[in-house]
Amino acid sequence: MRLPDSQVAVLEAASATEELTIERLSEETGLKPETVTGAAFDLEDAGLVAVSTAETVSHEVSDEGETYAEAGLPEVRLYRAALSAGADDGAVSLGEVIGAADLDGPEVDIALANYARKGYGDVDSGEITADPDADPDADPEATALASLVDGEEPRSSGSRPQAGESVEASDALDQLVRRGLVDRRERAVRSVVLTDEGVTALMEGVEAAETVDRLTPEMLASGEWRDAEFADYNVEADAPAERGGKVHILRQTAERVKDTLVGMGFREMDGPHADAEFWINDCLFMPQDHPARTHWDQFALDVPPVRDIPEDLLDRVRSAHLEGVGDDGQGYHSPWTEEVAREVDLRGHTTSLSMRYLSGNEIGDLEPPERFFSVEKVYRNDTLDPTHLLEFFQIEGWVMAEDLSVRDLMGTFEEFYQQFGITDLQFKPHYNPYTEPSFELFGTHPETGELIEIGNSGMFREEVLRPLGVECDVMAWGLALERLLMLMYGFDDIRDVHGTLCDLDLLRNTEVLH
């Protein structure tokens, strides 16, 4: 890494374990404090050091304070002289004592102003008395002044006493400030510590760039700027990354899927997430004792049963289950009750929406040709693993037309997936209670090369279509949006995009192209 000299010097002088003040770094680098501060902030911008600021108060003895520290405070000198003159026994002449104390000019007023205040004695009508119990050696102001002159800070901050410091010492210091014997300075002390990145940079090696990256007041003052070679302004330098909010890639891809299907002439379906088992299962000719209907697979809700199921449709579906459809149709020889049909589950697939639309229940009776889709959430009580969550987005779709064949179904998938760059679809014969024939769809994972199941499909059977009142053919499917995403972006664990384990970099950096 190449950095301007001052930054290299500060980086090398800084510690990873101890915060060093600008002053200390200035001593160590031989650079001016302002230069160190500027370099420290630049290094902080680059993430190599952290700069912290503490407000501190310091005290400095003024010239007058220095004089008194040496000669004694005027009031103390007055007291000693008064004692020598016997003022502890009775009032003596003030003039004499002042002369003996060697006070002149303003010192006289200062001595008199502080003498009585500090309990050394009284001054009245040209005479002075001294309190024999007063102890000039213990004068708090003199003590505080002496320790400041010795370079000790009697206290560290503020005008209030700090822990471990007497009120007396704090008051004494305030008095000294008020008397102009001590100057109080409040300032911000900045400290610098290396960050992990800074340590890494040092280990990898930093070099001083020969060029100057900024004009400083010192360079202007010294004329050094005339010979300096200035670094080019680097418009490609890394700027701090700004991350705004972003629509989740799953949502973005869902939108793209919707656009694609709309482009293929489909209309969107909409409907309840919690629905009657009737729409989720019974219309689909799933026997009421079908394993996927148990609560192991679908989430059952403990809510009142659904009432508004069209009676005639209910009768036709019941009859399909019990007696079958058509002259040689066979129903299931298993029990079927309306109570079960009216129970409410979280939908395990959005084929419930297809049933609602195909039955004419949503937007009235439909005439072929028709195409509908939805990209919506479904819920299953699956065991969590890299390809299963308790909920996922299903791309539901169907085409209603005269004389449809499996070729139409395959051709539709090829056209759809091609728009997402997936051209190696494989079809496997499958079984669904509601479609015949049925196919599972597979795609190859771009990273692992594994075949991944991406959907399920088929031609709805008579037992489904006749009770719904549909006379022509309907081909249909349910595809997993998350699996499509896996093939598009190459991640191999669904939990990378969903939930607490999600891969934030993947979510931040993946571009969904429309």
Ligand SMILES: N[C@@H](Cc1ccccc1)C(=O)O
């Ligand atoms: N409902 C099926 C998908 C599907 C829909 C329509 C016809 C065929 C299959 C599933 O969830 O897997």
